[in-house]
Amino acid sequence: MTFPRLLKMLVIRNIREDKFFAVLSVIGIALGTGLFTGVKVASDRAISSFESEIHGISPVATYEIYDSAGTDFDERVYPTIRRISPDSLPVIRTFGFLPAWKDAIDIHGIYSLKAARFLRRGMTGAGTGRGALFSALDWESFYRTENGVFVPKELCDRYLLKKGDTMEAFVYDRAVTLTISDMLPAGTLPGTTVLMDIGNFQDAFRKTGLLTRIDLAVDEGTAGEIRAILPPHLAIAKKEELIENRKGLVTSFRYNLQFVSLIAILVGVFLLYNTVFMTVVKRRTEIGILRALGMERKTVIFLFTAQGLLLGLVGSLIGIAFGQLAAYFSVIAVEKTVSTLYSTIAISDYLLSGRDVLMSLALGTCISLIASLVPAYEASTIRPHETSREGSFEGRYRPYERALACAGIASIVIGISLAYLDYRYAPFSFPLLAYIGILFMIGGFTLVSPFTLVLMLKLLKRPAERFFRSSATLSAGDLRGNAYRFSVALMSVATSSALIFSLLIVIFSLRGSLQSWIDRNITADIYIKPASCKANYCFAPMSEDIVRAVESIPEVEAVDRFRGLHLDLFGKKVVAGFFDTGVKRTFLQRRHRDREYETVLREMENGEPVVGISEFLAIRHGLKKNETIEIQSPAGPVPFRIIDISSSYSTTSGYLAFHRRWLKTLWGLDDTTQMSAYVKAGADVGDVIAGLKARLLPSYALEIMNNRELRGKILDIFNKSFAITYAIELISIAVSLTGVISTLLSLVIERKREIGILRYLGTDWGQIRRTFVLSAGCIGITGIMLGTVLGLLMSLILIHVVNTISFGWEIQFRIPFLFLAVLSGLVFLTTVLAGSLPATIAKKIDPKRFISFE
Amino acid sequence: MIRLERVEKYYGSHRVLRGIDLRIERGEFLAIMGSSGSGKSTLLNLIGGMDRPEKGNVFVDGDNIAAYSDDQLTLYRRKRVGFIFQFFNLLPNITVFENIALPLLLRDSTDTSRVKMFIERMGLRGKDDAYPYQLSGGEQQRVAIARAFVHDPDIILADEPTGSLDSETGMMIMDTIRQVVRETKKTVILVTHEPYIAEYAERIARIKDGVILP
Ligand SMILES: Nc1ncnc2c1ncn2[C@@H]1O[C@H](COP(=O)(O)OP(=O)(O)OP(=O)(O)O)[C@@H](O)[C@H]1O
């Protein structure tokens, strides 16, 4: 019963008195946990959207048959399969794009009757009653209406659609109008799945006789039986394996963002730690008295942990709301990134589940516990008579300064070694070691910071005293005497400037490298692809009419027809591109001289089986130039010699570049999924595009861009996919700068008495302000110094380890010196301003109160 | 010479000083006595330029400091006043040497010879680089005295300087103060409860209910 009283007396009152800091730390925790949760939810939803895409509409299917090149295949194989396993569902599917809402849908063409049976079978196990729901649908309209579709209720709700409405969609290379024959009750199918009768589908989209896959509910034995009779271009695989394979796509995205949000959490922990620590310092007299009166140590620990927990709990509650917001934006970001870099993915669900909420709360509670335990323990070590001796509270840490610094350096070395291990061996598919390494480094820098501060003081004190006299002496004393508390501010500056620096270096380097990639790859005058395809690479062929139409335009000098395929390489899906190397080479030098690439292209034309691979594959599989890799083709495995390894910024799943001839000889295909055209010298590209549009757009839905537009779009996509990272980092930066203000402010509040003494001694406000500003400035300079070193290390790791492992992007390390200098100046200015704010507050203190009345 | 004329000081509606008239000659050693809460510290704050009276004048060598601006008061304290407090009030984070040098530093003086001299005089040799918390109470008070004298002010204001010391150390401190004052001919105003401390002064003024007893 006394505990609640004590809680109220010490904890609640503390929080009320230091509202500002309480609010700050609550915000810090809220942002950290919110971001973390948001990112987790986004990647979870991406994964479940993969799952539902692969499971399709048949929950009982365990295997699927698909074309290993990722193309549609001839349905005539089906009767044989059906004979072995009647539990099979042929599906043709594609992604459609709804231009009105800029949203993707997953269109399935199904044999309705068969699907209903298939589903009813699933029903007996799961008891979802899907079968019954299915029989209530308006099948009449579904079959009869041109482009009649069943649409999930979720989609209808989102865009205010109802039965009988129509919606405009880009499907393959055309624009079509889909009619909603009926609504699928909520929860039956993923919110983006649209059903169509397979006959109607094949007819409407000119896919007669084609299937995308066959879903099977079979056991391993039957699967083996089927495998034996499949033609070579078809593969049968377990759904679970396909899902696992697909998850890899979001892993890097997920871990990168989660890492960044971890930094935000770290900043929150800093703030909370600082808040609790401050109260301990402020209340040390009371703690001393209470201890003298017989309060147990564990009660003291309990009291201050309770304060931290209380703040942490409030923070994580707000964090849930923020997490929901973050989830919404991360879902958009994941969708965009995966859609452009791999292939379309449609996520409709971004709401936090009960488990996410619990996880978020648990996370917030855990970190606030950690953040408050240390200062709570410190509070418990306060001795009853400690209060009368000024300065002894901080003083007792002094002997550990060197030990801490040594531990810090050790930690930094460990961090660097971990990152190096990842760089050399990359034992995981995402840069786990590098991330842990960065955390170790941040931890190490934190431990080193008090020592660094003291060292800086030794260096700066004399020269500063020459210029600033008493203010310098006072400021140096202050910094020295409160080295530990100032270290918190120091680390806030250091982490925020490290974040700023590393981010800038990464952006700058990436942009530079991207620019040279664009120069090499974006060489044509006109780019054409189906409007339904929002990814960088498209896999559904365009009508030959389009190709012919482009070729027939007199101003067009040459056309490069590109074909994208999904190929299996070492058991993973990679993107293969087949293009006309001759055309590419001929026009390469028009915009940009690249002798090396010219040689590569020439070699591809020789007729030898050679391939260019992306750095990602080289890193993942330890491949080198002139080694041979086996490419799986319908004609069996074919050895290709690697002649080029280059960065591919257009995909994150690995890329193979082939001469177009292999498409025909090995896959028997000669179609085009996207194309580019070169215009004759003197002709106006704008006019040609206008002519093309006039001729093609009435019957086709195409995206036609000129060179400049495509370049702009690529850069834009990049900026967008990094936008969330930028946002998170900006938040962390803002929060850590408030950390600086909070520490300085807390010092004024504690320093009331000393300011009083100084006033008695005839110190004017200018001198007092100068003292604070000097302290802040010293923190700023030291923090920026540490931050620069940390930021450089971090950016090296981000560029050479994290990027290469997670995206396979080799980036040229570049330092934007001018930018960094300007930014350091700004950070410095911010800290100095942060320093003059407390000085203003100090002015309000009545010195007599703290001197006369002891 | 310090002269207070009909000085009144209010805290809100509470009239702490009710018309103080007091004259202190240059070089005089005055003790002020009175019960707790009678307004001794308030009076010292007025003379020391920490505060201004609501009514009345405080003349220091002919200038009315009651009419000074904040900046003028700051300068006045810095140049002309030395404070000694009951609880020493040293700055915890700077060394003994720096604490003593502070008033000089505040005036941008780099001449530290006087600091060294006072360290010697106060028997603080070897403690230059110590921090206040490493000193005993008596030593801390000696540092505070050195700080009050180092910049050679005309007026020394001491508010119960021996209040938190035992009587032996207190007398030692008083001996030191008297000795330095005699040599430097400073005006000293000392607030104390202890009659034996008051005896160090040349004159004793008693304050009661906000007025000086005749
Ligand atoms: N800042 C203030 N606000 C309100 N009242 C004040 C303030 N400072 C002093 N007082 C009041 O003025 C009166 C005189 O205070 P002062 O500190 O001058 O007494 P004192 O004679 O020095 O007492 P002591 O011997 O206990 O130090 C007291 O009654 C006190 O309550």
Ligand SMILES: [Mg+2]
């Ligand atoms: Mg008093």
